[in-house]
Amino acid sequence: MASNGTGTPVDGQNAIAARLAELPELSNEEVLRYSRHLIIPDVGLTGQRKLKAARVLLIGAGGLGSPLALYLAAAGVGTLGIVDFDTVDFTNLQRQVLHGTSDVGRRKLESARDRILDVNPHTKLELHETFITSANALELVRDYDVVVDGTDNFPTRYLVNDACVLSGKPNVYGSIFRFEGQASIFGTPDGPCYRCLFREPPPPGLVPSCAEGGVLGVLPGLVGVIQATETIKLLLGIGEPLIGRLLLVDALRMQFRTLKLRRDPTCPACGTRELKELIDYEEFCGVRQAAAEALAVGGSIPEITPRELAARLARGDDLDVIDVREPHEWEIARIAGARLIPLATLTEALPTLDSAREIVVHCKGGSRSAKAVQQLRDAGFRKVWNLAGGILRWSDEVDPSVPKY
Amino acid sequence: MSSNAIPSNVITPLVNGEARAVPAGSTVGDLLRSLALDPRMVVVEHNRTILRDRSAYDTITLSPADTIEIVHFVGGG
Numbered sequence: 260m261a262s263n264g265t266g267t268p269v270d271g272q273n274a275i276a277a278r279l280a281e282l283p284e285l286s287n288e289e290v291l292r293y294s295r296h297l298i299i300p301d302v303g304l305t306g307q308r309k310l311k312a313a314r315v316l317l318i319g320a321g322g323l324g325s326p327l328a329l330y331l332a333a334a335g336v337g338t339l340g341i342v343d344f345d346t347v348d349f350t351n352l353q354r355q356v357l358h359g360t361s362d363v364g365r366r367k368l369e370s371a372r373d374r375i376l377d378v379n380p381h382t383k384l385e386l387h388e389t390f391i392t393s394a395n396a397l398e399l400v401r402d403y404d405v406v407v408d409g410t411d412n413f414p415t416r417y418l419v420n421d422a423c424v425l426s427g428k429p430n431v432y433g434s435i436f437r438f439e440g441q442a443s444i445f446g447t448p449d450g451p452c453y454r455c456l457f458r459e460p461p462p463p464g465l466v467p468s469c470a471e472g473g474v475l476g477v478l479p480g481l482v483g484v485i486q487a488t489e490t491i492k493l494l495l496g497i498g499e500p501l502i503g504r505l506l507l508v509d510a511l512r513m514q515f516r517t518l519k520l521r522r523d524p525t526c527p528a529c530g531t532r533e534l535k536e537l538i539d540y541e542e543f544c545g546v547r548q549a550a551a552e553a554l555a556v557g558g559s560i561p562e563i564t565p566r567e568l569a570a571r572l573a574r575g576d577d578l579d580v581i582d583v584r585e586p587h588e589w590e591i592a593r594i595a596g597a598r599l600i601p602l603a604t605l606t607e608a609l610p611t612l613d614s615a616r617e618i619v620v621h622c623k624g625g626s627r628s629a630k631a632v633q634q635l636r637d638a639g640f641r642k643v644w645n646l647a648g649g650i651l652r653w654s655d656e657v658d659p660s661v662p663k664y
Numbered sequence: 665m666s667s668n669a670i671p672s673n674v675i676t677p678l679v680n681g682e683a684r685a686v687p688a689g690s691t692v693g694d695l696l697r698s699l700a701l702d703p704r705m706v707v708v709e710h711n712r713t714i715l716r717d718r719s720a721y722d723t724i725t726l727s728p729a730d731t732i733e734i735v736h737f738v739g740g741g
Contacts, residue, residue, distance in 0.1 A: 323741045411741040434738040441738050458716060461737045462704055469740035479741070505735065516681055518733055519712070 271404035271429060272496050278312040285311070289381065293335050306495045311337040311381075313494045316403035318342045318391055318419055320367045322469070322479030323409030323433050323486065325357035330487040332375045332382040336494070339375070340385040340403055343367045350664075354476040391415060393537035396422035405490050406446075407431040409483065411468060413460045414540035420445060420453035421537055424528045429493055433486040436467070438475050440482035440508035443501050443520065444489055446529070450502040455523040455530070463549035478510055553626070560632050563619055563644040565653040572596065579618045583631045584650075588623060592662045594653055602627050605634055614640045621646035621653070623664075677730040686726060693722035695732065709733040 285293070285307065296302045296310075315336050317324050320343040331339060345367045347358045362370035368386045375382055391399060391410075396418055400406050406428050408419045416434070423430035423446035430446040432453060445452040485506065492498045505518045524530045541547045563571075571578060580597040582589060589599045600608045602622070612618065618640060622628040625648050632645045646653065654661040676683040679695065686695055692710060696703050708715045710724060711731055726732070 319741050321741060409741045411739065413737070413739045416739060433741065435740045436736075436738045439736065439738055441735075456714070456735065457707060457737065458714075465702065466705055466737045466739060474740055507735070518709070518735065523714070 271493065274404055275309055275312050275494065279308055282308055282312050284308075289335070292379075292381075296335070301497050302495060306497075307335055309496075310335045310491065310494055313405070314338040314340065314403045315490060315494070316340040316342065316400055316406045317409055318406065318415070319409035319411065320355075320357060320371045321345070321351065321409060321411060322354045322435060322474065323407075323483040324371075325355045326480050326483035327407055327409060327487050327490075328357055328371060328375055329378055330484060331490060332379045334487075334491055335379065335381070336491075337381075338383040338385060340387060340399075341368060341371060342387040342389065342391050342399060343371070344388055344390050350470075354474065354479050356480070391418060393418060393539065396537060397426060400426050400428050403428065405429050405431060405493055407486055407490055408433065409486070413466075414544045414546055416453060417460065417543060418537065418540045421528055421534060424452050425534075425537070431486045431490050431493070433482045435474055435478045435482050436469060437473055438478065438510040440478055440485075440510070442482055442485045442489070442506040442508070443504060444493070447500075447502050449522065451520045451522040452526060452529040454528045455526045456505065456520055458523075458526070460544040463545040475510060478508075481510065482508060553629075556629065556633065560629050561644050562647040564647050565656045568619055568646060568653075569657045577616060579613070579616045581612075581618060581620045581631070582622070582650075583620055583628050584622050588664070591664050592650055592654070594621065594650060594658075594661070597621065602631055605631055609635075609638055612640070614642070617642045617644070619644045619646055622649050624649040624651055675726065675728040677726050677728065677732055679732045680734055690726050691722050692720075692724045692726065692732070695726065696721065696734070699734070701734065705737055707735045707737075709735070 290297065293307050296307050297304055313336050315331060317327055317339060320328060320341050324341065328339060328341060347362045347365055347367055347370055349363055351358055352360060357374050358367060358370045366388065368388050372384055372386060375384060387399060389395065400422050406419065406423050408416060408430055410416055410419060420430060428446060429444055432445050433442045434440065444450065489501050492500055503520050505520050507516045507518060522529055527534045580594060582593060582597040582599045583602040583605060585601050586599065618635065620628040620631045620643065625645060628645050628649065632643050635643045650661060651663050654663050673688050674685045675688050676685050686698065692708055692715065703718050703721055715721065
C-alpha cells in the first residue's frame with residue numbers, strides 16, 4: 260500500500276480505505292467526543308472513521324509540531340508518528356505549546372506523549388526518537404499516508420521533500436520566521452514539490468534560523484494550524500487542498516496571499532525524476548563545508564576564555580571590551596564595562612579604536628565576534644581576542660546574574 | 665499617490681501584489697537592490713515564471729504590466 264517501489268505516487272486515500280474496512284465502529288464515547296465533527300455533513304461518521312484509520316507522520320515536535328500534534332490528535336487522527344530527538348528547554352516554551360514548564364529537561368517525545376494522550380487517549384502514538392537522515396527517511400515515511408514537515412533547517416526540508424517525492428507521499432509544508440510564514444502541499448501526483456519552488460538551497464548561514472533571528476510565539480500556531488487543516492482535508496478527501504499554491508502569511512500586516520505554483524518539468528525530483536535516491540543534504544546545502552571553513556578560521560583566531568577575561572578585568576588591566584551584538588540584544592544582557600559596536604557598523608567605527616590597546620570582542624555565542632576579530636586583524640589590529648562562547652558562556656562561568664537568551 | 669502623479673519615466677509593475685514605482689528601464693536586479701534584498705535569499709517569479717538563473721537578473725528589464733513575486737527562503741519550524 261505504501262509504495263509500489265517505482266517511485267510512482269500512490270493515492271493515500273486507497274491505503275486509508277483498505278484499513279477502514281477492518282476498523283471497528285466508533286464507541287459511544289468516541290461518538291460523543293467527535294460529536295461536532297459527526298454533525299458536519301462533509302465529515303460525518305464515515306469521515307471520522309477515515310481519520311481514525313489514517314496514519315500521519317509529523318517531522319519535528321517543536322513550534323509547528325506542537326499545534327499540529329495537539330489538533331490532529333484532538334481531531335481523532337488514529338495514528339500519529341512523531342520524529343524528534345530534542346530536549347525541552349526554556350526558550351521553547353514561548354511557542355511550543357506541546358511542552359510545559361515542568362517538562363524542561365525532558366525528552367520532547369516524552370512530554371509530547373503525556374500531553375497528546377491527555378488530549379485524546381485514543382491516539383496511537385509511534386514515537387521515533389531519532390534524527391531523520393538519508394539513511395532512515397524512506398523507512399520512516401513508508402508506513403504513513405501523509406507526512407507533515409515541521410522541521411527547522413534547510414537540509415532536513417530538502418530531505419523530507421525528496422523522501423516524500425520518492426515515496427509518493429503528500430508533504431504538508433510549513434515554515435516560519437519572525438512574523439512571516441509559508442504553507443503548501445508538495446509531492447502529490449500532479450502537484451509541484453519544494454524543489455520546484457526552491458531549486459537550490461540558500462548559501463549556508465545567509466538565512467537566519469528562528470534561534471538566530473527570533474520568531475513571534477504565535478506564528479507557529481498560525482501556520483501549524485493551517486498545516487493541520489490541510490492534513491485533515493487530505494485525509495478526508497474534501498475541499499480544495501493547498502496543492503499548487505504557496506500560502507504566504509504576513510502576521511504584521513495580517514495579510515494572507517497565495518501564489519500559484521506549477522510542477523517544473525525540469526525539477527530533478529518530481530519533473531525529470533533524475534533524483535533516484537536520497538543524497539547527502541548537509542553537503543547539498545553547503546553546511547558541512549561551511550562548518551569546516553568556520554573551524555579553519557576559528558582555529559586561527561586568538562581567543563580568551565570568560566574566566567581569563569574576568570581575572571584580567573579584576574586585576575585592572577586596560578582592556579577595550581567591544582560587544583558586536585545588536586542594540587536590542589544589548590538591552591537584554593551586557594558585560595559590565597563593555598561598549599556596543601554592532602558588527603555591521605564595525606568598519607565605520609574603526610577610527611575610534613586604538614590599536615595600541617588590547618581589545619576583547621564578544622557577541623552572544625562567539626561566531627559574530629570571530630568575524631569581527633578577523634575584520635580587525637585585516638585592518639592591522641594585532642592585540643585582539645575573541646571571547647570564547649560569548650556572553651552565554653560568560654553567564655555560565657563568570658556572572659550568572661547576566662540573563663541568557 | 666494618484667496615477668496622474670506618476671512621472672512618465674516611472675513604471676509601476678506589480679510586486680508581491682502591490683504596484684511599486686520603479687524607474688523605467690529598471691531590471692529585476694535593480695528592483696532587488698532597491699528593496700535591499702540579497703538575491704541569494706529569495707526566489708523571483710517574473711510573469712508566472714520562476715527565474716532560475718540569478719545571473720540573468722540584471723539583464724531582465726521590467727515592463728509596466730509585469731508581475732513580480734519575490735519569495736523568501738524561510739526555514740524555521
